[in-house]
Amino acid sequence: MMDRPEVSGFGVRHVQVILMFFWNVLFTSMVNGFPMSLVAMTTPFTSPNPNIPTFTDWNDQSIILSSFFWGFVATQLFGGYYARKYGVKWFMVPSMFITAIICFSLPYLVVQFGSIGLIFAVVVAGCAQGLSHSMLPVFISLWVPCKEKNTLGNAVYAGYGLGCILGINIATYCATSWFGWPLSFYITAVMQFSWGCFMSMFGGNYPQSHRTISDKELEFILEDKNLHEQIPTPWREILNSRPVWALWIANGGAIIITWLSAAEFPTYLSEVFDYKIEEVGNIMSLAFLLIGLLSFFVGIVVEYFINVKQVETGIMRKICNTVASLGCSIILIRMAFFDGTESKTVLYSILGVFAFNSTSFCGYLLNYNDISPNFCGILFGLGGVVASVMNLGNPVLMTIYVRNQSDPREWGLIFFISALIMIVANLVFVFFGSGEKQEWDDFNEERKSLRNS
Template sequence: MVNFTAHLITERTPLLYAKCAYKVVVTESQDKQDLKIYTNLVGARHVQALLLFFGMCFAYFLRVNISAAIVPMTEPTPGQTYHDWDSGTKSLILSSFFWGYVAAQMPASMLAKRFGGKIVLGGATVISSFITIFHPLASNNADWEVICVLRVLVGFTQGVVYPCIHTLLAKWAPFPERGFLATSVYSGAQFGTALLLAVSGNIFDSSIGWPGIFYITGGIGLLWSVIFFIFGADTPRDTKMISKEEREYIEALTGSDQESKTMAVPWKSIFTSLPFFGLITAHCGFTWGFYTLLTEMPTYLNKVLHLDVKSNALLSALPYFVMWLLCLTVSPISDMLINRKILSVTVSRKLFNSIGQWVPMVCLIALGYMTEDEKTLAIVLLTIGVGFNAGSFCGYLVNHMDLSPNFAGPMMGITNCISNLCSICAPLVVGAIVSNEENPDEWRIVFFITAGVYLVCNSLFVIFGKGTVQPWNDKVVTNSTTTLPNDAAQTAITSVPIYGQNSKEN
């Protein structure tokens, strides 16, 4: 058996990969190569992707709940407790999650590489869910500093999410489906954000009030952890719920050594790589813009556009529903452009990342001139600006796996650590600029700064970014192309020995 990394080109719709994915096994004899193609509607890789999608969704429940609750927590409501926190205090509480989050990135990436993503991700979700359930008790019986401590702890445990999921996807997402599977999984963040913001207004208006959002999100996180421990798997070799053909297909087309837990991370090569530098800047730009809006949008809608809590909740959710839908739309388009060789991987990543950061940049500049009388247009601009962030999911977010399938997890730990310094700074910058939350002129400065970050960071990604496997991924990297006939589609197969093996190319 000889393993090949396949680049499939088909005349069918790009949604083929979502509906009827190819499973390819290439066998070699002395005189010929025979290509066997299998199809299936749902494979083990799709089950794992679904589990990770809900994992992302519920992780963002635990992350976003405080952003939604901060408004009713600080406004007098009959029958409910509230806190007289000023803008600076609220900014500290909102940013404290990221203090722990940043600190966890490198330890999380190494733990995921050493022990596998399953146990680290599942265990961390259990811990963060328990801590979340105790938020109301701490809030009502202690000072705001205690809430900050709890948010730091939640951030630290949630810091494992992206490194673990990247580690798992590097083992489960074959190249022809990488864009769709990875984007589908990570779109859970937007779906979770939108869903929680949409229902938060009803939770706040219920008899349980704002504490309910912490009880519900914590309970759901615990339930998901149990399911994930039962059905999740680190690699195709670690589950019995997979066919032999699908396992061989995945292992051949991931470009990742299934035993890479034992491979040493080439830190010097990673940190001196210009494509990796470009990736870091793109990640920083996305994170600054995304979390500025995520943490501050409810306050902006309430104080500047003067929307009530329930309307605020629904309209805060709308941009993230749009982003989720666009994630599922752009990913098959990106895969199609690459698989049909219309665009190279490098050009595709830069194009979609530019859409994901420069369209929001334009929207934020326009948003800076909106007033309460133009609230409809302001909401449209917010929706477009946040929604088009989806392009970045087919840009920088899958680029770690492009550059190094073997070290995608540690690389995600590095970029997520550095970029989430922006998550700490962004709310603090807003708190320093916006002294009067009802003053649109101060919010204009916030939007202009965010637009400038988008411009600079994506420009650097366009200049330095690459979409090809880097030499330091493994010592054995070869490339050649063999074209094999097929009645259903023309199939080009780029042969690459399984990383870490000295197999010969024929």
């Protein structure tokens, strides 16, 4: 058994984690910057340039905001499967280039075809990014040592915080500049194209095939792992597994906060509390900075309790997920009773939601790698579909019940329903979830004969 000091310092695995960190930065930058850009698209005189087009007659903003996830759901089913079979590199690079082309051409499509053109572009971008997003657990399974899963694995997802800050600030700055909201999409396209080039040059599919990795680092990465590339997917066992379904339901509950923070909180602050777009951008940037910093701290604490204090992985996952779920739910229920006069309280409430949600990265997200290192990408893709189905009603409810976006009572119903779903989803995870690798994850001749009998 190799000691960790023998592989201390910066290694090839850290380069790969940095690349995935910045993939997540660009992904969340685009997703979270888009609602800010949409506000600028539909609000006149946001830019001092009178020639910047705005579209005040659009009444399908909630549909536009959810259209990314339509495409996202359509392809994330396949990402984990193909990543396990062929590696992540040459799927993630083309998908990022496609997204860059979409972002570059989006202003033209909006001007020429209106909201229909925007929806089409965003759906295509969602398709491209959905394929890559479901590959992240596979990357962690391949490249992150078991002993560093809670720090390096968490670091991959921690790009979420920085990406949100970057996306919101780019969108806000560009919207209020002379060049207006189209500039934010051009900047995003350049960053995405740059990442694709760096990934092409420095990214790797597997540690075993990387040209410069040392034998010690390779041994450390593969320690305590039993990964297989060509074993058949145990579909029957997966679909009959209670821990898997508990994880998928927990994923669905957690996605509610992602949807609210990315798509609805900026509009809520702007419409109910009359915050200007620059102020909304600053508030959301601070919130995402908070979640990014706290998630690193949580990862270190969780790794200490698992590796040093020998606390069971499943217990730590459930604690982290419960803190996130209950904390966010309590605050959302309190927000459901706001009447539009709590200008300062709403800021603390939103920051509180993000602070509690920082523990979810070490909750349900890393649990995919716990229960099935071999099939975590497939489980993650299916979990995304389950989560999306659970949340299909969100934009519909927004369209039906929040007809007057400046009325806090109409928002209150959305917050209350969201909190209830999160609480129920977490209870399912607590009672039926697991932190142990499932028996069906390791293929052997005995299981093969049982399946064929």
